[in-house]
Structures are given as C-alpha cells and as structure tokens.
Amino acid sequence: MILFCSDLHLDPARPVSRSLFARFLAGPARRADALYILGDLFEYWAGDDDEDPFNAGVCEDLKACAESGVAIRFLPGNRDFLVGGGFERASGARLIDEPTVIEVGGRRALLLHGDTLCTDDADYQDFRARVRAPAWRDRFLGTPVAERRRTIEELRRRSESEKRSKPAMIMDVNPDAAAAALREADATAMIHGHTHRPGHHRFDVDGRSCERWVLPEWSDSGGYLACADNDWHFAEIR
DSSP: OEEEEOOOOBOTTOHHHHHHHHHHHHTGGGGSSEEEEOSOSBSOOOOTTOOOHHHHHHHHHHHHHHHTTOEEEEOOOSSSTTOOHHHHHHHOOEEOOSSEEEEETTEEEEEOOSGGGOTTOHHHHHHHHHHHSHHHHHHHHTSOHHHHHHHHHHHHHHHHHHHHTSOGGGGSOOHHHHHHHHHHHTOSEEEEOSSSOOEEEEEEETTEEEEEEEOOOOSSSEEEEEEETTEEEEEEEO
16 A cells, blocks of 8 residues: 655644644655655655744654654655755655656656646746756755744745735646656656645647545645555555
C-alpha cells in the first residue's frame, strides 16, 4: 500500500491539522509500505537552520514513522521548497525531485506538487521561477532567520491579497499543461495537490486513458490517497 498526501499547511495556528497528522503517522501510515508527501506539509519552512519547535516536533513524528519501516518521500511545495539535507536528517524522509515518476500497481504515475500546472496564472509562474533560482535561494538563506521569517510572512499576506482579486479559473490546473506533463513523462496517472480542489479526473491523452488525482487540503479532517495495485481510493482521518 502506498499513501499520498499534501497541503497540510501545518502551523501552530492550526492545531487540529497537527493532531490529525500525528494520528495519521501513528495509524494508517504505519501500515503502509510508503508515504509520499507532495508538498506544503508546513505553512512555511524558513530554512533547515530555523530552530522552530513546532516544525521540529513534526519532524520527530515523521522520523518515528520512518524508523518503523515506512519509506517516506517528500516532494517540496511552494510553501516548503527551502527544505534541505537538515530536514532529511531530522525527519527520516527522503527528498525527491519534481516531477517524479513511480510505478504504482503496474502503472506509471507522475507525481507533482501541482503549481507548475497552473500555467494560466502568469504572475505566479514568474514569481515561482524567481524564487526557485539557485542564486535567489542562496542569497535568501544567507540572511538571518528572523529576517527570513518576516519576509515569508509578508509574502504570505501579499499572496492572500492577490488571490482574492484573481479569477478562480486561472489558479486551477490548465488541462493542456496536465496532458503535456503526462505525455512527456510517458505516464497515464498523475497525482498532485496545491489547488485545494480535490477530485478524480479521467481524460484521454493521445488516445490513452489517463487519470488525474487531486489531493485534498487538511483542515477539520485529513484526506489522503491510498493505492494498492488497481485499488486507488481517497480515505480520510478525523
């Protein structure tokens, strides 16, 4: 059994999600062969040298799950793309690149956070390219932690304000972008988060039947995708 989740946005201001994730790691995740977290596990990650006790507690829970024998893989999202080797050591999770293709029940499944598929939001894609550049990352991580936190908080406030003025459609996945990603990866299944619009979409790409599974965000309940051979289904923890 392989489990997939994303968009937990764990933060001290969201104690319910934090409690749910702890129960998930101690329960369903322990019975899985592997757990893939596809980004935005944290509300933000300011760098591996940020000694935040809340994030450290999450990493401790992850490490306990990993040490029980579960292979944990982490694909960073737009909120926690600054994770690095320190996170891997603290959590026992292994970082994977975006995109990544894995075999699930004999099918090639393309794993993404999902934001790269929202190509209609040109402003966001420009911002993403800027902050993912190695030079920007190195410069930002070279500033004091307190300064990084202030910058991230300001970026979060600005992002929320801008989202309120954008049409919802441009912040969703562009169907052509999804088809192109599957075509390039030679995959027939796609699993991602980011949009907070959970669902299961079927469509054809070049005559092949394909699926796109969109993972839910966590709030009053925790949703995840469970895959075992040909049995793929959403599950929930409350």
